Amino acid sequence: MSLFAAPALPLLDAVACEPTLAAASGTTATAAASGSKGETLIRLQPRHGTGVRDVRLRWRLHGAAGAPLLAVLGGISADRCVVGDAGEPGWWDALAGAGLALDPGRQRILGIDWLDARDLGTPAVDSADQADALAALLDALALPRLHALVGSSYGAMVGLAFAARHPQRLQHLIAIAGAHRAHPQAAALRAVQRAIVRFALENGDTVTGLALARQLAMIGYRSPRELARRFSAPSTLRDGRVRVAAEDWLDAAGARFAQRFDAERFLSLSESIDLHAVDPAAVRVPTTLIGFATDQLVPVADLCVLQRGLGAPCELHVLDSDYGHDAFLKEAAALGALLRGCLASCGG
Numbered sequence: 001m002s003l004f005a006a007p008a009l010p011l012l013d014a015v016a017c018e019p020t021l022a023a024a025s026g027t028t029a030t031a032a033a034s035g036s037k038g039e040t041l042i043r044l045q046p047r048h049g050t051g052v053r054d055v056r057l058r059w060r061l062h063g064a065a066g067a068p069l070l071a072v073l074g075g076i077s078a079d080r081c082v083v084g085d086a087g088e089p090g091w092w093d094a095l096a097g098a099g100l101a102l103d104p105g106r107q108r109i110l111g112i113d114w115l116d117a118r119d120l121g122t123p124a125v126d127s128a129d130q131a132d133a134l135a136a137l138l139d140a141l142a143l144p145r146l147h148a149l150v151g152s153s154y155g156a157m158v159g160l161a162f163a164a165r166h167p168q169r170l171q172h173l174i175a176i177a178g179a180h181r182a183h184p185q186a187a188a189l190r191a192v193q194r195a196i197v198r199f200a201l202e203n204g205d206t207v208t209g210l211a212l213a214r215q216l217a218m219i220g221y222r223s224p225r226e227l228a229r230r231f232s233a234p235s236t237l238r239d240g241r242v243r244v245a246a247e248d249w250l251d252a253a254g255a256r257f258a259q260r261f262d263a264e265r266f267l268s269l270s271e272s273i274d275l276h277a278v279d280p281a282a283v284r285v286p287t288t289l290i291g292f293a294t295d296q297l298v299p300v301a302d303l304c305v306l307q308r309g310l311g312a313p314c315e316l317h318v319l320d321s322d323y324g325h326d327a328f329l330k331e332a333a334a335l336g337a338l339l340r341g342c343l344a345s346c347g348g
Contacts, residue, residue: 036061037080042136046129048275049122055115057133060085061141063108068147068343071110071134071162072102073155075328076269077261082111092152094332101339102150110146112137114154116268125268127154127276131162135169145169148343152176152328153298154269157276160306164282172346173283174339176290177328179302180278180309186297187274189220194270197263206263211254213266218253223294223324280309287314288342290335292327294320 028038037060045052060080072082074091083097083104084090096102102109115133117125138144149170151159156178163173182190193213200209219227231245287310291303300318307316319334321327328335 040137040140042133042140044120044129044132044136046120046122047126048117048124048129049120053120053122055119055133057115057137058113059137059141060111061108062104063106064104065108067106067108069108069110069143069145070102070343071112071146071149071151071159072096073112073149073151073158075153075155076114076266076273077257078111078114078152078155080111080113082109092329094329095336095339101336101343107147107343110137110143114269116265117271118264118268124275125272127157127161127272127278128165130158130272131165134158134162135166138169146171148172148174148346150174150176150339151178153178153325154273157273157278160278160283161276163285163287164278167283167285170285172342173285173287174290174342175287176335177292177295177298177325179298180276180280180283180306181302182274182276183297183299183302186220189216189297190270190274193217194267197267201263207258210258210261210263210266211251214254214257215250218250220296221324221326223296223322225294226322226324229322280306281311284311286312286346288338289314289316290328290338291316291318292321292324292331293318294322295325295327297325 039056039058042055042057043052044055058080060082062083062085072092074082078091081088081090082092082102084093090096092102096109098105112134115125115130117123119125120129138146146169149159149162151157151174153176156175159173159175160178160180163170193216196213196216197206197209200206200212227246231249233245235242235244289303289307291298291300293300303316303318307314317338319327319331321331321334323330
């Protein structure tokens with residue numbers, strides 16, 4: 001057990017390289033304001049397909065050559081833009097940027113776009129496929145080893161798969177709000193979300209389907225405590241029907257998601273979460289697990305099982321937060337402190 005005093009949030013009791021960027025075959029890269037980005041042709045043998053496939057993987061790299069190399073991976077909505085650049089926001093701007101815990105002035109930060117089943121030409125994509133794609137990209141870019149992999153949500157699942165499949169490529173794993181398997185209750189919620197989207201596709205209203213699926217997802221992402229605090233107003237009768245206090249919030253979240261996400265990609269990556277399975281004993285890389293006491297999708301009990309079964313030294317930190325699973329996006333101060341401490345302890 002390791003206790004860490006994170007600011008603003010109580011920490012609960014828990015159960016116990018110098019790379020350079022080189023030209024690579026099949027790689028096209030462009031200079032960004034503070035780094036490089038590109039597309040690289042990699043060769044994979046997908047877990048749910050037959051034979052070897054050539055796949056294009058999009059990536060972005062920030063920071064100076066010679067700095068500790070970090071791969072930073074987020075949820076299924078995240079992409080290669082971890083750090084904001086030239087007016088383009090990063091998906092983790094609260095934690096990744098100048099002077100923050102993930103600082104391209106001190107570290108080299110690698111992000112990737114997730115592959116989906118269409119990219120692979122297979123019925124499904126697995127977290128193991130994403131892990132193998134990252135390893136192939138490191139080979140193509142002549143980056144021999146990651147100092148650390150920081151993964152959140154789906155990114156934590158991929159991080160665990162990477163640590164199990166490519167331990168020689170990784171010094172330390174930091175897995176936030178992700179476990180070795182999908183919890184059955186969370187998988188059941190996602191199954192309903194996918195059914196909504198498929199029904200919408202069959203009936204020609206993809207936008208509504210994506211919006212409704214996202215609304216259901218938001219209820220799982222956040223905690224009952226937050227919803228009780230924010231939406232305690234009584235229900236009202238409006239336009240001939242009852243409307244509950246959270247509906248405006250849910251409508252807005254669904255509309256935003258439907259505008260920016262593709263239905264087939266959503267289905268593929270949602271299924272990938274539920275296909276994810278890693279034997280904890282196969283993870284033989286020193287690991288830091290970070291969970292949230294109110295997370296309905298990744299319960300602390302699953303992280304305790306993972307910690308006890310891990311095949312390497314492991315610390316588990318549990319933060320209390322109103323935000324449930326989404327705390328990895330919302331609790332920048334507490335997570336920043338934990339990340340700084342963890343990266344400092346392993347030399348990053």
